[in-house]
Amino acid sequence: TVRPKNEVEQKQLCAFGEYMAEILPKYIQQAQVTCFNELELLIHPDGIIPVLTFLRDHTNAQFKSLADLTAVDVPSRQYRFEIVYNLLSLRFNSRIRVKTYTDELTPVDSAVSVHKAANWYEREVWDMYGVFFANHPDLRRILTDYGFEGHPFRKDFPLSGYVEV
Amino acid sequence: LASRLSRTRSEIILVVYSNHVLWSLQRLRILYTKILGVLQNIPKDAAYRKYTEQIVNQRFNLVQTETDVQKLQDKLNSGHIEEVIVQAENELSLARKMLQWKPWEPLIEEPPSDQWRWPV
Numbered sequence: 001t002v003r004p005k006n007e008v009e010q011k012q013l014c015a016f017g018e019y020m021a022e023i024l025p026k027y028i029q030q031a032q033v034t035c036f037n038e039l040e041l042l043i044h045p046d047g048i049i050p051v052l053t054f055l056r057d058h059t060n061a062q063f064k065s066l067a068d069l070t071a072v073d074v075p076s077r078q079y080r081f082e083i084v085y086n087l088l089s090l091r092f093n094s095r096i097r098v099k100t101y102t103d104e105l106t107p108v109d110s111a112v113s114v115h116k117a118a119n120w121y122e123r124e125v126w127d128m129y130g131v132f133f134a135n136h137p138d139l140r141r142i143l144t145d146y147g148f149e150g151h152p153f154r155k156d157f158p159l160s161g162y163v164e165v
Numbered sequence: 166l167a168s169r170l171s172r173t174r175s176e177i178i179l180v181v182y183s184n185h186v187l188w189s190l191q192r193l194r195i196l197y198t199k200i201l202g203v204l205q206n207i208p209k210d211a212a213y214r215k216y217t218e219q220i221v222n223q224r225f226n227l228v229q230t231e232t233d234v235q236k237l238q239d240k241l242n243s244g245h246i247e248e249v250i251v252q253a254e255n256e257l258s259l260a261r262k263m264l265q266w267k268p269w270e271p272l273i274e275e276p277p278s279d280q281w282r283w284p285v
Contacts, residue, residue, distance in 0.1 A: 023213045027268060029276050044273050050268055056255070057258060058256065058259060059217075060216070091244070099281075
């Protein structure tokens with residue numbers, strides 16, 4: 001069986017993506033809607049805090065809940081890490097994805113000032129990928145062992161690690 | 166004596182509630198005027214100013230014309246009055262931050278051409 005296409009939701013999400021791109025042209029590079037009706041905004045890294053604050057505070061887009069904060073490693077790109085924020089709006093019952101990029105050495109603004117939930121998620125991204133978050137209150141390792149060296153989720157980190165167990 | 170006491174207590178509760186309602190509507194009016202004042206400093210052609218003024222004026226008119234709180238909540242269709250107040254406060258702080266960030270300017274920097282290509 002194939003999931004039925006929801007044209008109405010697709011159109012609404014497209015309209016909302018155009019609305020966002022019109023209001024924030026300084027930061028939004030692309031806006032796309034996937035075939036399963038998921039809106040994604042592709043952002044310049046300087047615009048993380050403005051875009052997340054806008055999505056949280058604006059009346060037409062009350063995305064008060066940060067559902068997820070992850071990173072994706074694509075080593076062939078110039079900016080290899082892609083930071084992904086998943087937001088949920090309880091008022092309008094809709095989700096949105098915000099994506100930024102960075103390389104290994106450039107720090108990224110922390111989202112903790114906008115969403116308190118980002119605290120441990122950003123610690124996890126630092127621990128697993130090595131993306132540094134500026135203005136984070138307490139950026140330290142969260143899942144790896146105390147003397148662990150390396151960032152395990154990177155694509156060039158071997159599956160069974162460097163240390164024999 | 167007990168019935169007299171309960172009558173005055175319910176009167177007090179009614180007075181407190183109606184004062185709360187009057188105060189909330191007044192607070193909403195103040196907040197909306199402040200938001201409109203902040204929006205005046207944004208360039209007229211910015212989309213943020215256009216859409217936010219539209220929203221705020223629409224809500225402002227509803228608050229001016231409708232005095233019954235229940236009907237106002239139904240017309241605004243945005244939760245209780247207290248939630249509408251919180252939302253207006255958020256919009257005000259957002260407008261002030263937008264003045265500093267100026268997001269209506271053109272794009273800061275284009276991404277590298279392979280950045281958003283998927284599949285890689």
